[in-house]
Amino acid sequence: MGSRSNRDMIRSAILRLIVAIVFLGVLWWLVARATRLPGLGQVLDTTTTLFVDDDRLARSILASSARWALGLVVGVACGLLVGMLCFLSDSRSRIYSACGLAIVDIMAFLRVVPIIGLPAVVISVAGLSESGKIFIIAWGAAFPVWLSTYGSLIGQDEEHLRFARAAGWTHIERLMRVTMPSMSHNVFVGIRLAAGVAWLCVVAAELIGIVERGWLGFGLGAELWEAMNLDRPAHAVVYMACFGILGVLTDLLFRLLERQMFVYAFRERRADA
Amino acid sequence: MIDETFDEVRVGNRLLFHKVSLRVPRGQVLALMGRSGIGKTTVLRLLVDRLSGRGPLGYMPQHGGLFPWQRVQQQMSNARHGLSDSAVHKVMTGLGLEQSLLRRFPVELSGGQRLRVGVSRALLAGGEICVLDEPFSGLDPATMFECASFLLQWVIAKQITLVFSTHGLDDAVTVADRIFVLRLGDQGNGEIFENSIQRADRFERTPADEQQVQLRRAILEAMGSVQPSQADWLSCASTVWRPPRRADARWRPSAPTSSSLIGKGEVPSASARPPI
Numbered sequence: 345m346g347s348r349s350n351r352d353m354i355r356s357a358i359l360r361l362i363v364a365i366v367f368l369g370v371l372w373w374l375v376a377r378a379t380r381l382p383g384l385g386q387v388l389d390t391t392t393t394l395f396v397d398d399d400r401l402a403r404s405i406l407a408s409s410a411r412w413a414l415g416l417v418v419g420v421a422c423g424l425l426v427g428m429l430c431f432l433s434d435s436r437s438r439i440y441s442a443c444g445l446a447i448v449d450i451m452a453f454l455r456v457v458p459i460i461g462l463p464a465v466v467i468s469v470a471g472l473s474e475s476g477k478i479f480i481i482a483w484g485a486a487f488p489v490w491l492s493t494y495g496s497l498i499g500q501d502e503e504h505l506r507f508a509r510a511a512g513w514t515h516i517e518r519l520m521r522v523t524m525p526s527m528s529h530n531v532f533v534g535i536r537l538a539a540g541v542a543w544l545c546v547v548a549a550e551l552i553g554i555v556e557r558g559w560l561g562f563g564l565g566a567e568l569w570e571a572m573n574l575d576r577p578a579h580a581v582v583y584m585a586c587f588g589i590l591g592v593l594t595d596l597l598f599r600l601l602e603r604q605m606f607v608y609a610f611r612e613r614r615a616d617a
Numbered sequence: 618m619i620d621e622t623f624d625e626v627r628v629g630n631r632l633l634f635h636k637v638s639l640r641v642p643r644g645q646v647l648a649l650m651g652r653s654g655i656g657k658t659t660v661l662r663l664l665v666d667r668l669s670g671r672g673p674l675g676y677m678p679q680h681g682g683l684f685p686w687q688r689v690q691q692q693m694s695n696a697r698h699g700l701s702d703s704a705v706h707k708v709m710t711g712l713g714l715e716q717s718l719l720r721r722f723p724v725e726l727s728g729g730q731r732l733r734v735g736v737s738r739a740l741l742a743g744g745e746i747c748v749l750d751e752p753f754s755g756l757d758p759a760t761m762f763e764c765a766s767f768l769l770q771w772v773i774a775k776q777i778t779l780v781f782s783t784h785g786l787d788d789a790v791t792v793a794d795r796i797f798v799l800r801l802g803d804q805g806n807g808e809i810f811e812n813s814i815q816r817a818d819r820f821e822r823t824p825a826d827e828q829q830v831q832l833r834r835a836i837l838e839a840m841g842s843v844q845p846s847q848a849d850w851l852s853c854a855s856t857v858w859r860p861p862r863r864a865d866a867r868w869r870p871s872a873p874t875s876s877s878l879i880g881k882g883e884v885p886s887a888s889a890r891p892p893i
Contacts, residue, residue: 503678510665511695511696512669525687607722608687609685
């Protein structure tokens with residue numbers, strides 16, 4: 345029964361993929377006929393050149409992925425920390441509460457600052473350094489995590505905590521056995537969103553200085569900007585496709601992890617649950 | 618025992634009661650009643666907050682309050698350290714829960730099952746005091762009857778002090794020794810009714826029994842806004858079936874076989890309905 349439904353799932357996934365590729369291909373062909381968008385053949389040629397004749401694309405993928413991963417880690421850590429700090433808003437002390445709410449206001453303001461414009465400011469602070477790029481990626485990644493952390497802390501079920509206090513659990517026990525598990529799924533979803541946002545921020549971050557570091561390439565974003573400046577649309581399409589594929593693959597990874605880690609959230613619900 | 622007084626009971630800024638005193642001697646059962654939205658849950662929460670930290674306390678929040686991320690097995694082990702499987706088995710059986718439910722997550726349980734898992738968890742806490750917020754809401758009459766009789770047996774066996782809130786007259790008059798009716802704007806203690814029916818007799822007497830009718834009527838009238846004629850009707854209509862009158866079905870606290878109380882093939886008939 346299980347293997348059969350698995351086979352069905354794989355079959356339907358393959359069918360979906362084929363339909364999606366055909367649909368995209370037709371759409372592309374139509375647009376390429378009407379505009380200067382390079383045709384499929386030209387793009388495939390460019391891909392071969394970039395991948396096979398040169399390791400430049402591979403090295404750029406590596407560079408961008410490394411920045412993405414590092415930025416995501418830093419962003420998630422900051423988002424978690426700030427989210428927890430914001431929870432001071434629930435404190436009984438007026439001063440702590442005011443501090444918490446002030447941080448919430450600051451975050452609400454910073455959240456709507458356009459990330460695409462950040463490089464202009466970051467260059468003046470961090471110069472053309474690698475840390476500036478990581479900062480921009482982390483910036484973008486921090487907000488979804490901040491929101492999910494703060495949201496799940498203030499939305500915590502009071503009755504769960506009351507039960508824990510009645511059972512005589514200590515502060516640490518309540519934190520480990522109630523608060524953390526109750527917020528972990530929400531926070532994970534926040535991290536998954538952040539992973540997507542971080543890819544967007546990679547493009548913005550790599551506006552800053554085109555520098556090669558050791559074996560790492562320029563980065564897909566840098567290549568993309570260069571392709572735009574040098575008017576190489578086929579190259580641009582290849583880099584964009586790389587971003588798309590990397591984004592889908594990393595999201596798939598997070599989805600698989602989510603299913604493994606939060607079994608209870610994927611159980612078939614009773615009608616009244 | 619419980620002896621707690623709460624002044625100025627509020628929800629947010631809204632004052633519900635000037636003063637509520639809850640006094641329950643050890644081993645006794647108090648039912649908290651009152652019309653929907655009156656503040657039963659609020660009072661119970663205050664009680665739990667007050668009693669927390671004074672040793673183990675069994676608590677079931679409304680709707681069970683189970684942790685969504687844990688299987689029933691783990692929920693049970695939250696009750697206290699070193700809980701034996703046989704204890705869990707005993708309580709679950711008593712409350713009509715199958716052992717196969719232990720592997721399930723709360724989302725995979727029905728509302729009534731979630732409630733009873735919550736009750737099990739509270740009973741297994743091992744404390745002297747147990748607080749249950751609507752342990753019987755939404756259960757069918759047969760299951761309710763089974764659970765109510767098990768709960769009373771547990772109270773007698775473990776000598777625990779139990780406070781529970783309820784909307785049902787049936788469970789109040791069968792389980793509780795005293796019924797506390799909350800009414801809005803109470804200056805003092807609300808109204809308290811002693812259940813003069815002996816514990817051993819409670820599951821024997823039908824709702825048509827004169828003593829039962831009196832108690833049910835009094836509770837309903839105390840809730841307020843009930844016309845005497847309505848009270849007549851309501852006090853009888855909440856139960857239409859009657860436990861079988863068989864010699865071997867007699868309820869004994871020391872020999873708990875709660876399921877034997879549920880009649881085999883006994884169909885509620887019009888004649889079981891008390892005269893209105």
